Amino acid sequence: MAVTLTVNGRTQQVEADPETPLLYVLRDHLELNGAKYGCGIGQCGSCTVMVDGEAVLSCVTPVLLLEGRRVTTVEGLGTLEKPGPMQQAFIEEQAAQCGYCIPGMMMRAQALLQADPSANEAAIRAHLEPNLCRCGTHMRIIKAVMRAGEIMRQNPQSGGAS
Amino acid sequence: MTLLRIVLGLVVILAIGTAAFIGYAWHSRLDPIDPPAKASLDAKLLARGAELAAIGNCNVCHTAPNGEAFAGGLGIPTPFGTIYSTNITPDPETGIGRWSEEAFSRAMRKGVDREGRHLYPAFPYDHFTLVSDEDNRALYAFLMTRKSVSAKSPANQLPFPFNVRMLLAGWKALFFREGPYLPEPGRPAEWNRGRYLAEGLGHCGACHTPRNRLGAEISDQHFAGAEIENWTAYAIDSGSPAPLPWDAESLAFYLRHGWHDRHGVSRGPMAPVTANLGAASEADVKAIAAYVAEVMGRPSKERLAQGEAALAAARQEREAAPLRRTGETGNGAGEAIFVSACQGCHDGRRPPPFGGLNLHLSTAVNAPNAQNIINVTLYGLPAARGEPSAMMPAYRGVLNENQLVALLDYMRERFSRQPAWTDTRERVSSTLRGERKVPVYRMDGTTHAPPETSMRTAPWP
Structure with missing residues (x-):
């Protein structure tokens, strides 16, 4: 079918x-x-x-x-040559260890920031609660999401995913 | 001349009436004290107070989301406006640190604060009035040894005339009967203990008994079920919609653990209740269960047979191959969603709390409306923090109105013998639009110790 x-x-x-x-x-x-x-x-x-x-x-x-x-x-957020704000922020913060959870983290964070680019750390923590990371990369992940929010706020056109 | 006399007479009667009302309504201010030294309170009394506070569910209303335990500030929506819970930590300025034990006991027994002001019955003193002096002493000792938190609750948002506390004296005259609890002679001690706790400190009826227009519980519909916070508190009298009738043993297990393999998990506003009861004394929870089971009554032969049939159907599904779409209900859309999205967990191969309940055993599917399933399907059961618990993923981002309605109609038709729900679409649509605000509760405490903070993940509106 x-x-x-x-x-x-x-x-x-x-x-x-x-x-x-x-x-x-x-x-x-x-x-x-x-x-x-x-x-x-x-x-x-x-x-x-x-x-x-x-x-x-x-x-x-x-x-x-x-x-x-x-x-x-996550492929819809940008390309290798032109990463989207979320991807760029994760690269800049080096917010991955094994990386397995990261696409899921990025997509849940993207949903939050698309609705509210100025979401604060408390909101990010609460929103990401359903996503688990076994490596313990959480602090960097939160930093990366905060940075993605900054990039999106500086350049409001940059954040939208296709 | 006659007219003047009549008017004068009326004025005099009115004045006497007003004076009598004020006399009835007026309560004295009790002297402030210096907060008692923690070491002055007996450790055994404290331990007892902790168990009793768990039964009273005090932390649930007196803790705001992300707030400190017992520091208050939770907005409680009522049909009359929003009432904010108070700080009941021993902070002398913003809490109850200056309350003597007498003032605390009076608040519980009469619904009056230390200053003599009437309290709103959002604080369920219509139940707490039954609490004995001895238990109030233990509760007082427990609260006076909590961490002192300086936190001022927001002012209540109540329009005139509801903001006039004196009027509560009228409410009390109509609906309030002062305690303490008097044991019913000729009944077993456990039954009396259970009734004392369930009707008093446990205040089960605050959610499970419907209220009248003035917010008082309707006494001849005791435990008949009600809606609260856009969750359904099921009937826990003879009208209990549970497919498998409860008994004292299964109720006691459920109340202590927050789940039962043949009834499912506690969720919504009941989740913190069972989380708390896990910290109460086992004998007390058993007594509550024995009393509530007695209120539910012995199930009829027909109900027992229905229960057996539900169990047999669940067993059969557990052992058979996974369901495929059959089209036999004529609701192909709902069936396809159930088969592909729900049954993987809800076929009952892995029982609650870590697997989904087979819905032949579900109270929610048999309930008078679909609201609880709507809430759980859309918002899921958020996992507990830092401990194993029941959980269910949320389908809010996926299911649209038509899909959810089709799924609910299918579940009702397939798993319940009750007639189809009539208001499902309105409930789904208003919940999806956010008009029905549903507080979501994490599953903390469903397997281990209760949390010190609020389990609400979203504040009340």
Whole structure:
């Protein structure tokens, strides 16, 4: 069966059962490997992507729910040559150790900052609570998200993901 | 001349009436004290006070989100305006540090503060009045040894005439019956203990009994269930919607642990209640359970049979292959969502608290409305901080109105024998639009010790 999905601004047909979790479609069909498989039951946040600007756990989201919705993955935030503010901030703060949780962290943080670029540290901590990091990189992650907020505030056009 | 006499007579009657009312309503100011030295309070009394404060759930209303325990400042929405909880730490200026034990006991028994002002019944003195002097002494000792926090609560936002505290004397005359609790002779001691705690300090009826237009509990609908904070407090009388009838044993386990493998997990405003009861004395929780089970009554043969049928259906699903879409309900959209998004956890292969409840056993699916499932589906059950707990991911960012309505209709049809809900779309739509504000509670304390801070992740509106 074919499902129609809009991912990172591109609308495409995917041959997949509508019950398939979005994460599998992203990784196996569209070869977007940014979102990670962690727990598979919505408890760790490493599969987080954005749907219409809201952070969503792609491992527990069947694609049948996504008709006409806009999905954004970490690949949609920028490119290697031209990283988006969130990516740039994570690079500048070197906010990754093993890196497995980072795409999920970035996407949940992106959803927060797109809605409120001036979110303070308390808001960032509360918002990122569902996302786990086993390396203990949290302090750098928070710093990076604060920096991403600064970049977005200085250049309001820069923050929007495709 | 006659007219003048009548008018004069009325004025005199009115004056006497007013004087009598003021006499009835007036309470003296009790002298301030210097806060008692912590060491002067008996350690055993303190330990008892801690257990009792857990039953009283004091920390839940007297702690603001991200605030210090017992320092107050939580805005409590009522139909009359917002009332802010007070600081009950021993801080002499902003807390109750200058309150004598007599003043504390009077507040509990009569709903009057140290200055003699009437308190609003958001502070449930209609229940606390039953608390014995001995237990008030222990509670006082416990509170007077908490960390002293200087924090002034915001002023209540109550329009005239609700801001006139003297009028509360009228409310009391209508609805308030002063305690203490008098044991009912001829009943077992455990039943009397349970009733004393459930109706008194535990104030179960504050959420589980519906209220009238003046905010008083409707006495002939005792424990009949109500809506509070946009969560449904289920009926805990003979109308309990639990598919598997509760008994004293399962209730005691649930109240102490915050979950039961055949009933599910406690969440919403009940989550901090069970978290607290984990710190109460086991005998007290058992007594509460025994009393509430008695109020629920012995289930009829028919209800017991329904319970057995629900258990059998759950067992069958647990052992069978995962559900596929069958289309047998005629609600293909709802079925597809349930099968692909919900049943992976809710097939019951892994029981609560760390797995999802099989919904044949769900009270929420059998409840008079869908609100609790709406809340849990949209906001999830946020994991506890720093300890294992039940949790469920939130589907707020994914499910739109039509999808959620289809899913709820499917769940009701498939897992309940009750008639379809009639107001699901209105509830879903107003919750999604944020018109129904739903406070979300973390699952802290569902497996271990209760938290010292508020479990609310979002403040009341």
